[in-house]
Amino acid sequence: MKRLSETKVQKINSTHNTIIELNDVHFGEGYFTVFAGPCALESEEIVLKTARAVEHLGAKVFRCSLFKPRTSPYTYQGYGIDGVNLLQMLHSETNLLLETEVLSTDHLETLAYEADILRIGSRNMDNYELLKAVGKTNKPVILKRNMSATLEEFLLAAEYILSVGNDKVILCERGIRTFENYTRNTLDILAVPALKELTHLPVIVDPSHSTGKRSLVASASKAAMAAGADGLLIEVHPEPLRSYSDGQQSIDIQEFEKLMKDLTVLAKALDKNFSVPVLS
Amino acid sequence: MKRLSETKVQKINSTHNTIIELNDVHFGEGYFTVFAGPCALESEEIVLKTARAVEHLGAKVFRCSLFKPRTSPYTYQGYGIDGVNLLQMLHSETNLLLETEVLSTDHLETLAYEADILRIGSRNMDNYELLKAVGKTNKPVILKRNMSATLEEFLLAAEYILSVGNDKVILCERGIRTFENYTRNTLDILAVPALKELTHLPVIVDPSHSTGKRSLVASASKAAMAAGADGLLIEVHPEPLRSYSDGQQSIDIQEFEKLMKDLTVLAKALDKNFSVPVLS
C-alpha cells in the first residue's frame, strides 16, 4: 500500500488561460457564452420551442437535463434516460451544443455519446468516483460548486477531473448557502474574480439557482459579466409558471431577449467577445 | 411520463420508535451504542489492536473505512477494496459488528456481504442514486448529515433509503459548516432532540468530525448523550499523531477508556441503557 504525502492545494495556475473550443464556440477568458434552457426537459414541443428561441437570441449551448436530482424522492425526477431521443432530435433540428447532467455512472456512456458537454451538479461536487469517471470520457465538463464548498475545495474537486487527464473543465458558481433567505442561495459574485486569480479555467455563473427569483436573474447576470465571468447558465422556459420544476426562477423568452440585448451593450463596455447579431 | 405532485416533507413520524437489533446489539431510543475505530484502516496490526481495545472497553461496532473520500485527489485515499480481508479477519478475531463507508455502487455487493452496517458519508448524502442502491441491500445504513443540509433535507435523504423498503436507517449528526473556525465544524447538538421530535429513527453523533479537535471529543460525547443521542461514532487510534488521516481529532485508547467510564456514570443519571461491565 503506497501512502501518498499530504499535498496542499495544487494551484492550477499557469501562464495562460484555458480556452475550450467546440464547433467554433469558445469558452474562457475574453469570450462570453450563454447556456440556456429549461430546468428539466419536458414535452418535445416545449423543448424544441425553447431551443429554437434561445438559439435565435444568441445562446450557444442548450441546457438538457434528463435527470433532475430532487431533495424529496416524491417529486418529479426528470425524464430519465428515455429522454435521450430528445437530444438526438435537438441535434438534428438546431445547431446548439447540448449539455446534460450526469448523476451516476449508469448511463454515462450513452450521455457522453449523445451530449457535447457533461454537467456535474452541485450535489455531486464531492462525489469523487463520479468526477473521475466523467473525467475519463474526455468530454468538456461543467463542474458546479457545492453550496457549502470553499473555493479551495471547489478547485480540488476540479483536480479530480484534471488528474485523470481531462483539462476541459468549466467552473460554475451557483450560489452558496448562508443565513440569508430572501434569495434561494447567496450568489458569491467575488468567487468569479477570485477563481480567475487562482486558475486558468473558464468560470461561468448560474443566475437562476443562485437567486431562486425570476426578478433577480437579470441583475445577477449583468453583475456576473461585470465581475469577469466567461458565461452564464440560465434557466429559460416559455411559460415558467407551468414548468415542472423551479418555475419561480426561470425567465421567459421575452425576458431572455431583453437580457441578451442588455448583455450585448454591457459586453462592449467590458471588451468581452459577445454579440447577438439579430438583436444589434 | 407520469408527473408526481410536489410533496411536502413526509414526516417520517410514527407512534413508536424504531429499534434496530443486530446480534443482540440495539440501536435506538433507550439504548446508547458506541461505534469506534480509526478514521481509515491502516496495517492489520494496528487495526486488530484497536478493535480488541475498543471491544474490551464496550464498543459494539467497529469503524472500518476501506475507502476514505478526500478533498484532494493527492492525499491518502484509504485501503480500497483489497482491505476486505481485514473485515474477514476482524469477524473471526472479535465479536464486534463491522460498519464501512460506501462511496459508489462499484463494490457495493462485496461490502454489503462482508460488513454488518453500511455508511453513507456526509459528502454523499445528496447522492440519491447511491442512497437507493444502498437501501436495496436491506442492510442497516448510517446516514451522515451533509454539512450544509437542513434537518428537512436530511430527513428527505433518509426517505430515499426508506422509499425502497429499507427502514433500518441510523441518522448521524456530524457537524455543520458555519463561520466559526475554532472547531472543524459546528456540532449542531440540538439536531439530536429535533430529529427525535421529527422521526422514529435512531440518532447518533460523530464527536470527532464535528469538533476536529481531540481535546473537545469527550465534551461533545457527553453533550450528545445528555441531548438524547442513541450513540456515538468515535475515531479512536492507538497513536493518533501517527495515523494516516485526521489524527488531530482521534482520541487514544486511554482517553477512550476514560470517556467510556464517564459515559457509564452519565447514562445512569439519564436512564440510558448503557454500561461497560469491565469499567464498573
Add this chain to the structure above:
Amino acid sequence: MKRLSETKVQKINSTHNTIIELNDVHFGEGYFTVFAGPCALESEEIVLKTARAVEHLGAKVFRCSLFKPRTSPYTYQGYGIDGVNLLQMLHSETNLLLETEVLSTDHLETLAYEADILRIGSRNMDNYELLKAVGKTNKPVILKRNMSATLEEFLLAAEYILSVGNDKVILCERGIRTFENYTRNTLDILAVPALKELTHLPVIVDPSHSTGKRSLVASASKAAMAAGADGLLIEVHPEPLRSYSDGQQSIDIQEFEKLMKDLTVLAKALDKNFSVPVLS
C-alpha cells in the same frame, strides 16, 4: 498621536479559574448557577409570581429585563427605566440576585445601582463604548456572544471590559446564526469547552434564545451542563403563550421544576456543585 502596534488575541488564560462570588452565590468552574425569569418584565403580579417560583426551585439570579431591544421599532420594547421600582420590589420580597440588560449609557448609573449584575445583549457585543462604560461600573457583567462572532472576537469583546479593570465577566453562549432554521439559532455547544480551554472566565448558556423552541430547552440545558457550562440563563414565564415577547421559547413553572430536578441528578454524575434542596 500614539499608534498602537497590531496585537494578536490576548489569551486571557491564567493558571486558575475566576470564581465570582456574590452574596454566597458562586459563578465559575465547579459551580452550576441558574439565572431565570421572563423575557421582558411585565406586570408586578406576574414578575413576583415568577420570581418566587424560580427562587423556590433553586434559581439564584432573576432575569429582569427592563429594556428589550427589538428588531422592529414597532414591537413591544419593554418597561423602560420606570420599571426600576420592580427591581426594588424584588429586592425586598426575595433573596434573588437581579440581573438586567443595559442598552446604552443613558440609565447606566441607575441600573448599576439597582441591579446586582449587568447584561450586555448579543446585539451590543460589538458596542465597544458601552462595554467600556459598563466595565467601569465594576459590577459583574454577563456578556452575550454576538450571533456572528467567532470565539476570538467574543474574547476580545470581553477584553474591552477587562481592559478597564473589571474582571468579573461571565461569558454567555446563546446560539449563532447559520443556515439551519428549524431552531431560531444554532447552539454552538462546543463553544463551552472551547472557551474553557481559552479563558479563566465563567461560561454559561442561554438555552432559550439558542433554541427558540420550548420543546428543546430541556435538552439544550442538559447538553450545556454535560459540556461543562457553569450555569444557564433561562426564560421562564407562568403562562408562556400570554407573554409579551418570545413566548414560544419560554418554559413554564412546571417545566422549570422538572428541569431543575433532572439537572440535580445530572450534576451529581458530573460532579458539579448544584442542588435544589426542595427537590431532592
Add this chain to the structure above:
Amino acid sequence: MKRLSETKVQKINSTHNTIIELNDVHFGEGYFTVFAGPCALESEEIVLKTARAVEHLGAKVFRCSLFKPRTSPYTYQGYGIDGVNLLQMLHSETNLLLETEVLSTDHLETLAYEADILRIGSRNMDNYELLKAVGKTNKPVILKRNMSATLEEFLLAAEYILSVGNDKVILCERGIRTFENYTRNTLDILAVPALKELTHLPVIVDPSHSTGKRSLVASASKAAMAAGADGLLIEVHPEPLRSYSDGQQSIDIQEFEKLMKDLTVLAKALDKNFSVPVLS
C-alpha cells in the same frame, strides 16, 4: 404601559424612489455617487493628499473616520474627536462632502455639526438607541448592514431612523459573514436589486470591506454598478501598505483612477448618471 401589537416588516416601499440631494450631489436611483477615502484618518498631509486626488478623479464624498471601532481594544482606534479640525480643514480646502462614523451619542452634536453625512457602522446596526439619536439630527445617514443581518432586519434597522422622522437613509451592503474565507466577507451582490425591490432608499456597496482584498475591489465595484447600486464607499490610500488599518483592502490613487475610468464607460452602457470629466 401600552403594548404595541407585533407588527410584520413595514415594507418601506412607495411609488417613487427617494433621491437625496446635498450641494448638487445626488444619491439615489439613476445616479452613481462615489464615496472615497482612507479607512481611518491619519496625518493631515496624507488626508489632504488623498482628498484632493479623489476629488479630482470624481469622488463626491470623502470618507473621514475619526473613530475606528476595532475588534481588539489593543489596536489603533482612530484619531478620536480631536480630529474634528481635519474636517474643518477639508471643508476649507476641498468641495467634497464629508461623511464620518458615529460610535456613540457622546460626540454626536459635534459630528453632526461638522460632517455632512453620518455613518452607522455594521457593528452598530443593531444599536437602536444610537440609530434613533442619529436619526434625530436629521442629517443624511449611511446605514451599513450588519454582517449577519437578513435584508428584513436591515430594513427594520433603517426603520428606527425613519421612525423618528428622518428619511435620508442610504443603505450600504458591505458583505455578510459566511463559511467562505478567501474573501474577508461574502459580498451579497443580490442584496442590491433585492433592496431596490423592497425599498425606495438609495443603496450603495462597500467593495473594500466586502472583499478584504485589494485585487478584488475593482471587480466588486463593477459588479455593484451592474447590479444596480447607486454608489460605492471605497477605501483609497496613497500608500495602502503603510496605512494604519485595513491596508490590504485599500486601493491606491492609480488603481482608483483606473477604476473611475472603467466605471465611466460602464455607466454609459447602464444608463447611469455618472461621469468624470477629467477622465473622459
